[in-house]
Amino acid sequence: MLFGRRKKGFSTVAAVTDPKSAVEELQADEMAAKKKPKSPTFDIDSAAEAARKANEAGASVESAQETMAAGEEKVDLFDFLAQQPDVEDQFADIPAEPEEQEPEIQAPAHWKLAEYIRIRSANAQVTGLILLKSEVEGLEELLEAMAADETCKDIATRQGAKDLYYYSTATMSDNYAMIDVLIQDDDLVSMMAQMVRFNAKTYPAATPFFYFQRPPYNRSKAEVEQAWAAMQTMEQYQDIQELTNNENTRFLYSTQYLTPRYAKAISDVDLFTD
Amino acid sequence: MAETFGWAGKLLRVDLSTGSITTEDSAKYQEYIGGMGMAYRIMYDEAPMDLDPYDEKALVIFGVGPLTGSGVPCSGRMNITFRSTWSKGHSIVDAHMGGHIGPQLKYAGYDGIVVTGISAKPVYLKIEDDKVSLEDASAVWGKGTFESNAWLIEQTGREFEAASIGPAGENLMDYSTLNTSFGNAGGAGVGAALGNKKLKGIVIRGTGTVKVADPKKVLELSSYMMGNLIGGNNNHNVPALPQSWAEFSAVSGKNRWSGAPGRVWGHTPDGEEIDAGEQPYNDINKIAYRCLKGVFDFGEVASNYIIKSGGCQSCPIRCYTQYEIDPLAEYDLPIHNSNTCMPVLYGNYAYPGVELKDFKYEGDAKMVINLAWSHAVDDMGLWDNYGNINRDLKWFLSLPREEAVGYIGEEEYDSLPWDWMHDGDPRWEVEIIRRLAMGEGKLSVIAKGTLAMMEAFGLPKEWLDRADGTNSNLMYCGFPNHHGPAEAWQTGMLYNMFYNRDCMIHEIVCETGSGAPYEVTKKVMEDFFGEGCYDKSKAYTPINENKVKLAIYCAADKNFHDSSTLCNWMWPMTQSPSKERDYHGDLDLQADFMTAVTGKTYTQDDLQEFGKKILHMLRVMTAISFKLNCDSANLRTEHDAITGWVFDKEPDFKPFEEGTTKLDREDMKKAMDMMYTELGWDVETGIPTAETLKAYGLEDMAKDLADRGII
Ligand code: SF4
Numbered sequence: 003m004l005f006g007r008r009k010k011g012f013s014t015v016a017a018v019t020d021p022k023s024a025v026e027e028l029q030a031d032e033m034a035a036k037k038k039p040k041s042p043t044f045d046i047d048s049a050a051e052a053a054r055k056a057n058e059a060g061a062s063v064e065s066a067q068e069t070m071a072a073g074e075e076k077v078d079l080f081d082f083l084a085q086q087p088d089v090e091d092q093f094a095d096i097p098a099e100p101e102e103q104e105p106e107i108q109a110p111a112h113w114k115l116a117e118y119i120r121i122r123s124a125n126a127q128v129t130g131l132i133l134l135k136s137e138v139e140g141l142e143e144l145l146e147a148m149a150a151d152e153t154c155k156d157i158a159t160r161q162g163a164k165d166l167y168y169y170s171t172a173t174m175s176d177n178y179a180m181i182d183v184l185i186q187d188d189d190l191v192s193m194m195a196q197m198v199r200f201n202a203k204t205y206p207a208a209t210p211f212f213y214f215q216r217p218p219y220n221r222s223k224a225e226v227e228q229a230w231a232a233m234q235t236m237e238q239y240q241d242i243q244e245l246t247n248n249e250n251t252r253f254l255y256s257t258q259y260l261t262p263r264y265a266k267a268i269s270d271v272d273l274f275t276d
Numbered sequence: 277m278a279e280t281f282g283w284a285g286k287l288l289r290v291d292l293s294t295g296s297i298t299t300e301d302s303a304k305y306q307e308y309i310g311g312m313g314m315a316y317r318i319m320y321d322e323a324p325m326d327l328d329p330y331d332e333k334a335l336v337i338f339g340v341g342p343l344t345g346s347g348v349p350c351s352g353r354m355n356i357t358f359r360s361t362w363s364k365g366h367s368i369v370d371a372h373m374g375g376h377i378g379p380q381l382k383y384a385g386y387d388g389i390v391v392t393g394i395s396a397k398p399v400y401l402k403i404e405d406d407k408v409s410l411e412d413a414s415a416v417w418g419k420g421t422f423e424s425n426a427w428l429i430e431q432t433g434r435e436f437e438a439a440s441i442g443p444a445g446e447n448l449m450d451y452s453t454l455n456t457s458f459g460n461a462g463g464a465g466v467g468a469a470l471g472n473k474k475l476k477g478i479v480i481r482g483t484g485t486v487k488v489a490d491p492k493k494v495l496e497l498s499s500y501m502m503g504n505l506i507g508g509n510n511n512h513n514v515p516a517l518p519q520s521w522a523e524f525s526a527v528s529g530k531n532r533w534s535g536a537p538g539r540v541w542g543h544t545p546d547g548e549e550i551d552a553g554e555q556p557y558n559d560i561n562k563i564a565y566r567c568l569k570g571v572f573d574f575g576e577v578a579s580n581y582i583i584k585s586g587g588c589q590s591c592p593i594r595c596y597t598q599y600e601i602d603p604l605a606e607y608d609l610p611i612h613n614s615n616t617c618m619p620v621l622y623g624n625y626a627y628p629g630v631e632l633k634d635f636k637y638e639g640d641a642k643m644v645i646n647l648a649w650s651h652a653v654d655d656m657g658l659w660d661n662y663g664n665i666n667r668d669l670k671w672f673l674s675l676p677r678e679e680a681v682g683y684i685g686e687e688e689y690d691s692l693p694w695d696w697m698h699d700g701d702p703r704w705e706v707e708i709i710r711r712l713a714m715g716e717g718k719l720s721v722i723a724k725g726t727l728a729m730m731e732a733f734g735l736p737k738e739w740l741d742r743a744d745g746t747n748s749n750l751m752y753c754g755f756p757n758h759h760g761p762a763e764a765w766q767t768g769m770l771y772n773m774f775y776n777r778d779c780m781i782h783e784i785v786c787e788t789g790s791g792a793p794y795e796v797t798k799k800v801m802e803d804f805f806g807e808g809c810y811d812k813s814k815a816y817t818p819i820n821e822n823k824v825k826l827a828i829y830c831a832a833d834k835n836f837h838d839s840s841t842l843c844n845w846m847w848p849m850t851q852s853p854s855k856e857r858d859y860h861g862d863l864d865l866q867a868d869f870m871t872a873v874t875g876k877t878y879t880q881d882d883l884q885e886f887g888k889k890i891l892h893m894l895r896v897m898t899a900i901s902f903k904l905n906c907d908s909a910n911l912r913t914e915h916d917a918i919t920g921w922v923f924d925k926e927p928d929f930k931p932f933e934e935g936t937t938k939l940d941r942e943d944m945k946k947a948m949d950m951m952y953t954e955l956g957w958d959v960e961t962g963i964p965t966a967e968t969l970k971a972y973g974l975e976d977m978a979k980d981l982a983d984r985g986i987i
Pocket of ligand 1: 350351352374586587588591
């Protein structure tokens with residue numbers, strides 16, 4: 003996971019792991035980390051001391067400069083470096099710390115569940131109750147235990163149209179959870195309307211059509227147009243209006259929060275404000 | 277020389293007339309911090325405004341500061357001070373450049389270079405620690421900066437940093453630059469200032485270090501900044517697209533935290549795309565994926581051409597996107613490009629009325645054209661005066677033939693390869709740039725400056741009042757708006773008034789451009805700068821005291837940045853991407869770094885006072901220049917007069933109505949009164965009073981102004 007977190011359709015790096023293997027992967031990573039000797043902590047004082055020693059040992063830095071100052075041919079940097087005496091590697095002889103004996107703690111079962119939700123959140127995904135029910139035995143007790151556990155206070159829920167979703171506030175923001183729940187609801191008209199209102203109220207800003215074509219929504223232009231056409235026929239969305247800015251970009255905004263004149267003004271691109 | 281931390285301790289003096297190269301202790305300039313502040317003192321003391329900018333004794337002063345090369349993030353910048361030949365009053369100006377050359381100067385052991393005299397033949401300045409020499413540069417006189425820099429490196433070695441002027445500077449075209457080969461350029465006419473001296477370039481290799489008083493503290497502050505405060509470029513504190521860790525993102529999809537899942541470096545040497553992915557604000561290892569400036573500048577299509585992100589020494593943000601624009605090969609034009617900001621933004625203005633055709637990918641037309649422009653201006657060493665060259669050119673090229681030939685004559689007009697323009701051929705802009713840089717034909721007066729062009733073409737002063745989309749001049753001084761009223765209400769207008777070039781102040785646009793919700797940013801700004809200081813986008817309120825104070829704060833802060841040196845696109849750390857901090861940055865951090873690096877105690881208030889002192893010095897020198905060159909030292913009426921379009925644009929709106937950024941005349945008069953008063957300047961003339969100058973230890977300047985009958 004070198005470049006960004008993985009989420010299906012979200013990054014081109016890799017496909018998302020399935021829930022079970024996500025947990026296994028985490029456990030495997032933890033095991034591997036435990037087996038590795040800990041790297042020494044960087045200590046600026048000892049590094050400075052080592053650098054000073056190296057400087058003393060390599061007094062020829064100055065002599066090389068003197069040679070150059072005397073007008074001789076310039077020494078190639080790499081040749082020069084190759085001629086230098088080996089300098090003591092301050093970290094070479096640091097013995098690996100003995101493997102720590104982890105005290106045997108029997109992790110409560112609901113921790114695993116919380117960890118699973120956290121991993122998915124870190125992968126930019128909320129976790130639906132329906133999915134959990136299909137995967138986890140004794141779910142109700144685990145959820146109750148999780149809710150009662152202080153160490154799981156980061157696990158939050160958000161109700162979607164069809165399901166209840168869990169996420170960890172440690173790695174996922176509330177607003178992003180809102181977005182992902184709307185995506186999971188899979189009702190493009192409703193999602194667009196809610197986000198247009200949210201943006202108009204919160205920032206305030208009109209929402210460009212292309213907003214929904216970009217991550218994390220990733221809807222096609224045709225889908226967005228279709229949803230907008232449908233929205234216009236629905237009574238409950240009559241506050242959603244369209245505007246075109248001075249660069250021919252189309253936007254949606256909600257008249258609940260923005261006047262048409264102001265919405266257009268803040269959507270227009272001003273020259274020379276780069 | 278006493279041991280000193282932060283400062284290198286020496287100043288290099290080069291006299292090109294005599295060939296003399298000397299050094300002096302720089303300690304006496306520490307009270308001016310360095311860079312801009314140090315240079316202003318030297319300029320005032322040694323090269324009074326009475327000198328013609330091209331006089332043999334005129335100075336060009338390269339200055340770095342105690343933070344340059346110290347390891348403080350985003351400190352790899354250099355300031356160059358000299359005299360303007362193109363803006364009203366011909367007063368003191370600065371060029372600013374990033375890259376690695378400023379830190380190299382420090383590592384070579386110098387806080388600055390004071391260049392005087394005029395060489396008999398083209399030379400370059402070679403600095404290798406304490407070995408400094410002037411070498412013959414005849415072989416590259418007349419050559420572009422890319423070839424010149426390559427030649428300089430061949431002569432000296434790969435470990436050197438090189439910068440050179442191009443033909444524009446050599447030909448004394450006032451819009452000229454000093455360039456590295458990576459898009460780092462100092463502008464404001466420094467090319468001509470050096471060209472006049474026959475100084476083609478400068479190469480520096482420093483093998484020393486910057487001594488830091490408390491390295492542990494620097495490391496600690498740096499970690500704190502990386503993990504809690506730094507955002508994207510311009511320190512934008514929310515990402516352009518929703519990211520799972522972030523509560524907010526820029527709804528427009530456009531800010532300078534452009535890196536996002538699916539946005540890639542798509543033109544890597546091994547063909548493997550590199551996805552910018554998500555970059556949680558506290559994951560310091562992903563900071564360099566945030567900016568992705570190419571996508572900010574050109575949209576998603578840029579990814580196809582991006583090799584990687586480049587940037588200045590000690591900066592994790594890296595706002596110089598590096599490209600391979602292969603379609604340009606078909607026109608025998610160079611394909612590699614690295615740049616940021618203005619040079620890449622308005623090349624298409626050379627094609628007014630032409631629907632540019634895509635080259636290789638859908639939507640890449642503007643990008644390819646603009647990057648061809650960027651390479652050509654950098655090669656010729658031509659400055660854009662923050663887009664004035666593009667706007668003036670667009671104005672001219674949009675004229676009907678009958679009118680245009682009245683300015684440049686039929687022969688020259690018909691000699692332009694118009695077919696290339698109509699075809700959207702990048703060779704058109706390259707040819708125009710070449711003519712401008714070479715001073716070829718009457719059209720090239722555009723590269724002598726907007727005021728020179730107006731004079732040559734007989735355009736009246738009112739030409740600067742028009743609101744037709746090709747005018748951005750806020751005053752009548754020949755330089756344009758730089759993040760003024762459109763982003764920063766009266767505050768932006770006020771801070772644009774101080775300098776003799778565009779102000780280069782980013783303190784407010786870093787907030788307004790971030791894309792964070794207004795209420796979130798307002799809270800941060802009001803907590804720092806007081807109630808009512810921060811207007812909503814296009815919903816301005818009448819002037820108040822805190823907006824005035826904010827304008828002064830911005831200028832003083834920028835002056836500190838160009839003295840210390842810090843990158844004003846990143847500093848100060850006003851906002852933070854951290855929800856836990858309620859998005860508040862830490863304005864004191866720069867003072868803490870100053871203390872840790874120099875071992876002297878600084879507070880943010882000290883830095884503000886220091887920045888104000890520079891403002892006073894600047895104002896004194898500007899007043900003297902205006903008295904000498906414009907017959908009036910009344911800066912309120914001669915320098916700070918605001919052009920008409922600022923008040924008269926958008927006729928459907930009244931000032932302060934929701935939906936406009938236009939200002940109100942009476943309100944601005946009041947704003948100027950308040951600002952002059954706050955600064956201790958005379959309200960009628962906009963010049964510092966004797967008391968103010970004395971309070972800042974500038975008695976000599978007070979006496980000078982009095983002797984000259986200015987105060
Ligand atoms: S943000 Fe850009 S200009 Fe500023 S230091 Fe970094 S790379 Fe240089």
